[in-house]
Amino acid sequence: MAVQFRRQSEGVYFLDVKGYVCPHPQLYTKKSLEKMKPGDVLDLVFDNPSSAESINSMCEAAGNEIVSKVKDASGAMVWRIKKG
């Protein structure tokens, strides 16, 4: 289990930080979003519940929209974030 960050297609990025605890998921998410252009989409996979609230507040303050929140079969959180 290591961090995976890749570009899926034009404007769509994928970040997997499963197995990481605070502050890694929120820091990786913040840095990924900073590198992206407005309108780009980030598919984020993480399994540390405490990071969820930080990422929520972080996106709210920065004006990034969390388009969807689902859980995958393993119970990990899969969020789609659109950079504002």
Place this chain on the structure above:
Amino acid sequence: MASTESEMGAALKNTESAQRRLEIKNQIWAFGIVGFFAVITVWSCAVDVRYLYLATYIWFGLIYGMALQYGRFCMASAFRDLFAVGVPRMTVGILIALALFSVVASVVTGAGQSTFHPLPYGYQNVIGGILFGTGMVFAGGCASGSLYKSGEGTVASWIVILSLSFSQTWFAMAGGWLNRLVPASWTKSAAAKNLPAVLNPTNGWYNQYLAGYIWNLPATTVAVLTHIKNQFLAAFVGDALINTIVPAIFILAVVYVFWYRKSHIKNMLKAGKKGWRAEVAGYWSMIAASRRTAIAGLIIGVAAGLHMWVTEGLRHVFGVLNAGELLQAMGHTSGLSIQDTVFDPGYWYITTQEAQWSGWLLHVLGVHDMRNIFYGLQNGVPNPLLNPPGWMSISIILGSSVMARLSNEFRLKLPSLETAIWALIGGALMGIGARIGIGCNIGAFFIPVANGDPSGWLFGLGLGVGAYICVRFYDWWINRRMAKEDIF
């Protein structure tokens, strides 16, 4: 098409029934844990009513654990998320919790039922805080945060607790090269205390730190400094108002100005609020956004105050000053200190009892012989089954599990190798920081501050500095990792 729809319907039903099965399983676990504590409480008290003393720690621990998980109450998060991602939610929640707890604590102190003793103050509070603060950010959770996260199934937090436990025992016992770092004045002062030779007071860094330095330091509360005669008034004005509420309001204002104002004042202006009205509404919205943590803080505050009251009451009823006397009277003499005491703070505490777990294990294995001040004179190494605050740590973990199960948030999560290494390093730094600072984010910060002991703020200052150092390190580390990805 119809067939696809029916297939989708069946798949949805399967998912729903799997979800329902999971919910039922979680509820069975939650009630099972509470039932387990109920059974051992009733059984042990039926054997000997004095086990009620131990059960008190268990049930308060269960409340702490449930509240910690509900509010995701974590002091690592309070400092770190502010510096790392600019999110003040937890900082605000913890400051509100501190203010609420200080009011409850002042009532307990005013009534003369407090078990709290102020900690010695000096530069060690800050140094211990810096080490602990760095460690908690490395570990991904403070001492109490790691307990509640353990209960949620985060295996990395189990590693943190183990590392925190063993590092403390190592540090309390270590001599050798560490002796060379001991100032001569400490050795001289420790020797002058005329302690029993069996404790090796002039050998080992921590022995000489305690007997030659810590014991010489002053300790006080603001209530005492106010010289107000009425106990209730002294505790409320000195401990709650001056030492906790006023500083908390001030820090909240600083957090508002530097971290919250910029992103939220726009919304306030949009809503037609200008000038000081917009500022007040913004300040309030920052506080309101931390409602969940504040509710947890209120529960913790009331529970922590009652915990002191009930323990003090039981000490009167059983005619003891320390659980060690009670254990001895009940025939459990193994692992008591040479004063026949064990660690028994009488309030919410985390680190020392976790140190005792590894201390006990090494004692049983014959590696460790209690010939030191930390274990031999003060805390003992009782069997974990008979260790009152040890049970509190266990019930905090399981209390958090109850809450996580009831909200279907429990899941066993294995760490990545990198996370496991950070957990080991963070736990060890927290363990050493806790021994130097004589407590963790709870025992050396949360409880002292709310009970009017200014040393808690010194430890808190250290926590902030340490957290900042580690955040900067992680920032550098993650930038380096992401630069390697080279996808932009």
